[in-house]
Amino acid sequence: MAAESEMRRSDPRRFKDAMVRQTHWAPPSRLSCLTCNHLGQSEWCVLAKDQLEEIDRVKTVRTYKEGEAIYTQGEACLGIHCVESGTVAMRLTDVQGNSKILRLAQAGQTVGYADFFAGKGYRSTAYCLRPTTVCHIPSQDLRDMLNRCPTLGLAFLAHGAEDLLHSDTTSMQQVTSTVRMRVSQLLLSLKDSHGISESDGAIALNLPMTWQEAAELIGARPETVSRAVQGLIADHVIQVAGHTVKIGDLDNLLDELEPQTA
Amino acid sequence: MAAESEMRRSDPRRFKDAMVRQTHWAPPSRLSCLTCNHLGQSEWCVLAKDQLEEIDRVKTVRTYKEGEAIYTQGEACLGIHCVESGTVAMRLTDVQGNSKILRLAQAGQTVGYADFFAGKGYRSTAYCLRPTTVCHIPSQDLRDMLNRCPTLGLAFLAHGAEDLLHSDTTSMQQVTSTVRMRVSQLLLSLKDSHGISESDGAIALNLPMTWQEAAELIGARPETVSRAVQGLIADHVIQVAGHTVKIGDLDNLLDELEPQTA
DNA sequence: CGGTTCCTTGATAACGATCAAAGGCCGTGG
DNA sequence: CCACGGCCTTTGATCGTTATCAAGGAACCG
Numbered sequence: 001m002a003a004e005s006e007m008r009r010s011d012p013r014r015f016k017d018a019m020v021r022q023t024h025w026a027p028p029s030r031l032s033c034l035t036c037n038h039l040g041q042s043e044w045c046v047l048a049k050d051q052l053e054e055i056d057r058v059k060t061v062r063t064y065k066e067g068e069a070i071y072t073q074g075e076a077c078l079g080i081h082c083v084e085s086g087t088v089a090m091r092l093t094d095v096q097g098n099s100k101i102l103r104l105a106q107a108g109q110t111v112g113y114a115d116f117f118a119g120k121g122y123r124s125t126a127y128c129l130r131p132t133t134v135c136h137i138p139s140q141d142l143r144d145m146l147n148r149c150p151t152l153g154l155a156f157l158a159h160g161a162e163d164l165l166h167s168d169t170t171s172m173q174q175v176t177s178t179v180r181m182r183v184s185q186l187l188l189s190l191k192d193s194h195g196i197s198e199s200d201g202a203i204a205l206n207l208p209m210t211w212q213e214a215a216e217l218i219g220a221r222p223e224t225v226s227r228a229v230q231g232l233i234a235d236h237v238i239q240v241a242g243h244t245v246k247i248g249d250l251d252n253l254l255d256e257l258e259p260q261t262a
Numbered sequence: 263m264a265a266e267s268e269m270r271r272s273d274p275r276r277f278k279d280a281m282v283r284q285t286h287w288a289p290p291s292r293l294s295c296l297t298c299n300h301l302g303q304s305e306w307c308v309l310a311k312d313q314l315e316e317i318d319r320v321k322t323v324r325t326y327k328e329g330e331a332i333y334t335q336g337e338a339c340l341g342i343h344c345v346e347s348g349t350v351a352m353r354l355t356d357v358q359g360n361s362k363i364l365r366l367a368q369a370g371q372t373v374g375y376a377d378f379f380a381g382k383g384y385r386s387t388a389y390c391l392r393p394t395t396v397c398h399i400p401s402q403d404l405r406d407m408l409n410r411c412p413t414l415g416l417a418f419l420a421h422g423a424e425d426l427l428h429s430d431t432t433s434m435q436q437v438t439s440t441v442r443m444r445v446s447q448l449l450l451s452l453k454d455s456h457g458i459s460e461s462d463g464a465i466a467l468n469l470p471m472t473w474q475e476a477a478e479l480i481g482a483r484p485e486t487v488s489r490a491v492q493g494l495i496a497d498h499v500i501q502v503a504g505h506t507v508k509i510g511d512l513d514n515l516l517d518e519l520e521p522q523t524a
Numbered sequence: 525c526g527g528t529t530c531c532t533t534g535a536t537a538a539c540g541a542t543c544a545a546a547g548g549c550c551g552t553g554g
Numbered sequence: 555c556c557a558c559g560g561c562c563t564t565t566g567a568t569c570g571t572t573a574t575c576a577a578g579g580a581a582c583c584g
Contacts, residue, residue: 092430096521098438102430117416118423124430150412153419154379160422161380167429168354168364168386174436175481176360178571210530219437224572226532242581259358441540472562486540488564504549 031061031084031135038108042082043155051149058141062134069127070134071112076121079138080112086132087193087208091216092124101217103166104129104208106193113156114163116142129208174219177257180228182218184256187238187245195247203250207243232256293323293346293397300370304344305417313411320403324396331389332396333374338383341400342374348394349455349470353478354386363479365428366391366470368455375418376425378404391470436481439519442490444480446518449500449507457509465512469505494518 033052039045044052061084064070070081073093085107093099102124105111115122116139146153173182187205195203207214215225232238237253239246247253295314301307306314323346326332332343335355347369355361364386367373377384378401408415435444449467457465469476477487494500499515501508509515 092434094431094434094438096438098434100434100437102433114423114426117419118427119420123427146416147412150409150415153412153415154408157379157415157419157422158381160419160426161376164376164422164426164429165380165385167426167433169356171364171429171433171436171481172354172356172360172362174433175362176356176358212530219433221573222531223533223574227572230532474562483541484563485542485565488562489540492564 031133032056033059033135036084038084041108043110043152043159044082046151046155047145047149051145055137055141055145058138060136060138062136064128064132064134066128066131069125070132071122071126073122073125077112077115077119077139079136080110080116080142081126082110082135082137083107084133084135086134087129088126088132088134089129089209089213089217090124090126099216100219101213103163103170104217110156110159114160117156117160129213178228179218179220179224180231181257182220183214183225183228183232184237184253186214186218187247188253188257191247191250198246203247205245205247207245210243293395294318295321295397298346300346303370305372305414305421306344308413308417309407309411313407317399317403317407320400322398322400324398326390326394326396328390328393331387332394333384333388335384335387339374339377339381339401341398342372342378342404343388344372344397344399345369346395346397348396349391350388350394350396351391351471351475351479352386352388361478362481363475365425365432366479372418372421376422379418379422391475440490441480441482441486442493443519444482445476445487445490445494446499446515448476448480449509450515450519453509453512460508465509467507467509469507472505 033039033044033047033055034049036042036044039052044055047055064086070088071077073091083105088105088109088111090102090105090111091099092102105126111126112122115124173185177185190205190207191203194208195205198204209217211225211229212222215222218225220228229238229240233240235252236248237256239248295301295306295309295317296311298304298306301314306317309317326348332350333339335353345367350367350371350373352364352367352373353361354364367388373388374384377386435447439447452467452469453465456470457467460466471479473487473491474484477484480487482490491500491502495502497514498510499518501510
């Protein structure tokens with residue numbers, strides 16, 4: 001199954017897309033937490049300068065290709081991973097082989113922390129939807145740091161509470177809204193992290209995933225998502241070319257979230 | 263809406279049920295964390311004896327009637343709540359008025375902690391499905407305790423990680439399994455906390471909720487749940503009388519979780 | 525080109541939601 | 555004590571959304 005997944009990820013189109021997007025780039029080895037652009041948004045911002053320097057010393061930086069797994073469900077948890085750039089998906093697979101993408105992690109977010117704190121190994125797989133650079137902090141060093149800086153634990157707690165709320169909210173949407181609404185919701189949620197405002201006021205959205213993966217994320221079948229997208233196109237809510245979605249008028253997309261309206 | 267909810271909870275039958283179950287009972291004012299039966303399972307077990315005594319000093323104990331809310335969605339978060347006995351449901355209501363029960367909390371579990379750590383007020387409502395005794399720990403005292411005992415934060419982190427996994431798992435089941443399977447799953451999950459083994463090897467389950475609430479919990483309509491239950495009865499998997507479910511053979515119920523069988 | 529993967533489209537079926545109505549249970553009030 | 559009235563539950567009928575099955579098409583790598 002891992003092999004199949006690997007194969008599936010080698011979609012040539014996407015790879016080209018990804019390459020095009022790889023413009024500004026610092027060599028991974030030079031990354032320092034002190035100068036990290038995402039420090040402000042991450043839980044690490046509670047650390048003092050010398051503590052960040054210590055993280056710098058113990059961390060490992062690695063760049064993953066599209067489709068590569070950062071960690072795999074079932075593995076022992078060796079640490080946590082801070083996304084420096086790129087997009088990561090967390091996929092849960094059950095015993096029957098069903099799989100679902102639980103959530104995405106963007107630059108600045110830390111992944112694997114819940115599994116680290118639960119202490120029972122990784123319970124989902126984190127893999128990259130885009131070329132992604134990740135800082136890996138080994139378990140033991142993290143434990144040391146948590147002991148020395150209890151505030152860090154509280155920061156993770158706040159992060160966990162957010163994830164929990166998000167999970168609860170989507171769980172609710174799963175039940176109450178149609179696939180078309182969920183697709184619209186997904187596009188809206190990706191707007192901030194992957195959208196580019198255009199001169200005419202429209203928004204160009206570069207989907208960091210295949211439509212198939214989008215289906216996995218919203219809990220639907222690829223065919224159903226395809227139909228929902230075609231419907232949105234037919235109603236002039238969006239325009240789609242490959243993995244680029246153009247949102248002409250944001251209000252139209254927002255209207256899609258309302259229960260029964262034109 | 264709160265009024266309507268209050269009305270709905272005054273179902274006379276359930277009230278009688280509840281009264282019958284109120285047998286062994288200590289006066290709430292005498293409860294001490296030191297002698298709490300659930301200490302071992304809760305995050306508080308990481309505290310030292312004198313710290314527990316301090317919690318005893320600052321906490322408030324209160325017994326709630328069936329249907330009473332411990333806290334309400336949207337309120338400011340004034341602290342967290344440790345369930346001493348009874349059953350609590352967390353209900354999330356969205357802007358359109360849809361509501362769903364996210365999870366249950368049994369004796370020994372702490373509720374409201376995620377909202378406390380997120381620091382944005384309560385994001386769901388916790389109300390009692392049964393007469394319930396709860397220890398309330400005010401925010402400020404909890405903050406003090408977290409500062410003095412960082413391990414407590416880690417304990418909550420572990421708890422949060424469990425809740426997150428549970429949320430992810432149910433979110434997956436929502437998509438992959440039928441209502442009948444989800445009902446079976448619910449009964450199985452309540453077996454430990456609300457089941458009583460009978461002499462003939464059967465298990466008697468005292469549902470701590472109405473079927474309507476069960477529907478809200480598994481993300482389905484009451485009518486659909488009713489039909490699923492009737493189906494399980496017809497297939498001799500369970501017997502139902504009011505809110506008591508008798509499971510003759512556990513294996514039959516476990517078989518219900520498999521995709522296509524019998 | 526061949527091969528693979530993803531996307532699209534069509535036809536059909538199943539599951540669950542919805543609408544509607546009736547019965548049961550039990551506290552309340554007359 | 556009985557009748558009323560809530561609310562929950564059940565059952566029926568129907569509709570709609572989505573899954574499923576199936577096949578064709580497009581994009582792109584080697």
